[in-house]
Amino acid sequence: MKINPEYVTRLISTFIKEELAKFDFRKAILGLSGGLDSSVCAFLATRALGSHNVLALIMPYGKTFPEEVEDAQTVAALVGCRVLIIDIQPMVEAYFSIYPTDDPVLKGNKMARERMAILYDFSAREKALILGTSNKTELLIGYGTIHGDLACGINPLGDLYKTQIRQLADWLGVPEKIRKKKPTAGLWPGQTDEEEIGLSYDELDSILYELVDLRKSRLELISQGYDPQKVNRVWEMMRRSEFKRRMPPILKLSSRTVGHDFLYPYDWDR
Amino acid sequence: MRCALVQFSPHLGLIEKNLALHYQYIEQARKEKADLIIFPELSLTGYTLKDLTAEVALNPYQDQRLNQLKTLSHKIDIIVGLVEEKEKGLFYNSAVYYSQGEILAIHRKVFLPTFGLFEEGKFFATGRFFRCFSTSFGRIGLLICRDFLHYGASYCLLAGKSDLIIVISAAPGRGMSEKPGFASSEMWELMAQTISRFSTAFVIYCNRVGFEDGVVFAGGSFIYDPWGKCLLRGPDIDPAFLIQELDLENLRLARKTWSFLRDDKPEIILNSLQNLLAKNEN
Numbered sequence: 001m002k003i004n005p006e007y008v009t010r011l012i013s014t015f016i017k018e019e020l021a022k023f024d025f026r027k028a029i030l031g032l033s034g035g036l037d038s039s040v041c042a043f044l045a046t047r048a049l050g051s052h053n054v055l056a057l058i059m060p061y062g063k064t065f066p067e068e069v070e071d072a073q074t075v076a077a078l079v080g081c082r083v084l085i086i087d088i089q090p091m092v093e094a095y096f097s098i099y100p101t102d103d104p105v106l107k108g109n110k111m112a113r114e115r116m117a118i119l120y121d122f123s124a125r126e127k128a129l130i131l132g133t134s135n136k137t138e139l140l141i142g143y144g145t146i147h148g149d150l151a152c153g154i155n156p157l158g159d160l161y162k163t164q165i166r167q168l169a170d171w172l173g174v175p176e177k178i179r180k181k182k183p184t185a186g187l188w189p190g191q192t193d194e195e196e197i198g199l200s201y202d203e204l205d206s207i208l209y210e211l212v213d214l215r216k217s218r219l220e221l222i223s224q225g226y227d228p229q230k231v232n233r234v235w236e237m238m239r240r241s242e243f244k245r246r247m248p249p250i251l252k253l254s255s256r257t258v259g260h261d262f263l264y265p266y267d268w269d270r
Numbered sequence: 271m272r273c274a275l276v277q278f279s280p281h282l283g284l285i286e287k288n289l290a291l292h293y294q295y296i297e298q299a300r301k302e303k304a305d306l307i308i309f310p311e312l313s314l315t316g317y318t319l320k321d322l323t324a325e326v327a328l329n330p331y332q333d334q335r336l337n338q339l340k341t342l343s344h345k346i347d348i349i350v351g352l353v354e355e356k357e358k359g360l361f362y363n364s365a366v367y368y369s370q371g372e373i374l375a376i377h378r379k380v381f382l383p384t385f386g387l388f389e390e391g392k393f394f395a396t397g398r399f400f401r402c403f404s405t406s407f408g409r410i411g412l413l414i415c416r417d418f419l420h421y422g423a424s425y426c427l428l429a430g431k432s433d434l435i436i437v438i439s440a441a442p443g444r445g446m447s448e449k450p451g452f453a454s455s456e457m458w459e460l461m462a463q464t465i466s467r468f469s470t471a472f473v474i475y476c477n478r479v480g481f482e483d484g485v486v487f488a489g490g491s492f493i494y495d496p497w498g499k500c501l502l503r504g505p506d507i508d509p510a511f512l513i514q515e516l517d518l519e520n521l522r523l524a525r526k527t528w529s530f531l532r533d534d535k536p537e538i539i540l541n542s543l544q545n546l547l548a549k550n551e552n
Contacts, residue, residue, distance in 0.1 A: 002447060002448045003446045003447070003448070004446070004447070004448055004449055004450045006450065007446075007450035007451065007506075008446065010507070011486060011507060014481075014507065015481055015484075015486065018480065018481050019481065154484075262321065263320040263321045264320055264321050264322060265282055265283075265318045265319065265320050265322065265482060265483050266483040266484075267282045267316075267318065267481075267482050267483050268282065268283060268322065269281070269282065269283045269284055270281060270282055270283075
């Protein structure tokens with residue numbers, strides 16, 4: 001699970017730079033939450049492109065998490081990128097005033113998709129490619145909103161577990177306060193990922209690493225001494241969230257079908 | 271002899287753009303007085319072609335677009351990678367060796383990786399032979415990427431008495447640790463050290479760099495001498511134009527010291543293979 005942060009940084013910076021060049025972008029845009037992943041992404045993007053070519057959007061819901069906004073501003077100031085604060089409360093409230101709910105997950109999803117819509121709008125306004133900030137842990141267990149925070153142009157962090165992002169953050173000099181805070185999806189005050197998921201990131205990542213990277217079976221993990229309940233829970237989360245990692249299935253009727261046997265590379269003629 | 275390795279990143283699907291890059295590197299190699307310039311696997315087309323395979327396929331014996339490469343090979347031997355349409359509708363992942371204005375040899379990739387992130391078997395036809403051919407530098411055998419990880423392929427080139435085993439590659443980097451570089455790079459060097467030493471031949475490996483669809487190509491091109499010693503190691507992931515002088519006299523010296531080549535018994539190997547296959551013992 002250990003990485004060489006200097007090497008990984010070099011790879012990610014080159015990747016960001018080259019992908020932008022391939023698709024004729026000079027600028028990148030990302031949502032900055034004040035959490036670890038987007039902070040790391042901001043550090044990497046400014047390294048790759050220069051701070052003037054990175055735009056960070058801080059998109060709070062009213063005054064719910066003032067400290068997160070402050071932390072996001074600290075990061076933006078540290079890396080020197082352009083920054084814009086956009087309050088999503090008016091848009092989100094406009095909707096929920098018509099279709100009210102008390103369900104925090106529904107609210108959280110709506111907020112994530114509102115942020116996505118703003119990112120895509122600013123992507124077009126600014127001709128800036130959207131950098132995704134979902135890590136491998138989240139992607140594998142589906143801890144993200146489909147067409148919300150999972151949506152992006154490229155994802156430079158998607159093959160790094162949360163614990164590996166922490167190693168990267170240490171090396172990049174992300175402020176200690178951000179590195180030490182408990183990860184949260186920001187669904188309600190006091191919420192933490194680890195409580196909601198029911199496992200610590202250390203446990204989660206080591207189970208995922210064994211199942212995914214080392215291709216071991218659940219039985220093997222359990223015989224190694226992992227808690228069967230936790231192993232099965234992680235497996236279930238992976239299994240149930242495949243739809244978030246894929247384009248939706250297209251009913252195949254013709255002899256050549258998008259997604260089935262019409263197979264061009266993403267970097268087609270680049 | 272002087273050998274140039276071009277560790278670069280071709281544009282995916284854009285032959286003309288890639289040809290222009292080839293001309294630049296060939297010019298540079300000539301300035302550096304290189305005798306041979308080696309480009310990586312699918313250097314004219316890029317690697318992750320999928321359905322583009324058919325669209326970028328060409329017949330190197332007929333395609334006018336390659337005339338200039340032919341002409342340039344009067345001054346320097348050239349190895350490029352391309353999609354070859356040998357028979358109509360059959361596409362091979364091929365390495366083409368140009369010398370003296372002609373195609374001297376073509377190797378068609380035999381081992382097409384089709385597992386995990388690799389899909390070559392879906393798009394390419396399988397090459398059927400490993401061959402050696404004579405050049406002004408000595409006997410050469412060509413391999414493409416995964417071919418080299420099946421040591422039977424290198425054995426054929428030993429049986430053909432190769433002096434230079436040349437591998438062109440588009441090998442992705444995979445696997446991280448605390449050390450810089452990719453875990454997957456080690457296997458190439460491990461094989462090269464072994465094959466060069468026990469074939470008493472040079473092993474030259476030219477790998478590409480760059481990104482395609484999120485996959486990073488690892489670079490790290492290298493040359494091993496007939497003693498199994500590393501003469502040159504290119505950088506990981508960064509583009510590089512590498513030049514190395516090869517002292518071909520080392521072939522004699524190594525073979526005088528270690529008689530692996532002289533003592534090899536390809537006919538016994540062949541008989542054994544036939545027996546094994548006939549008795550279905552494998």
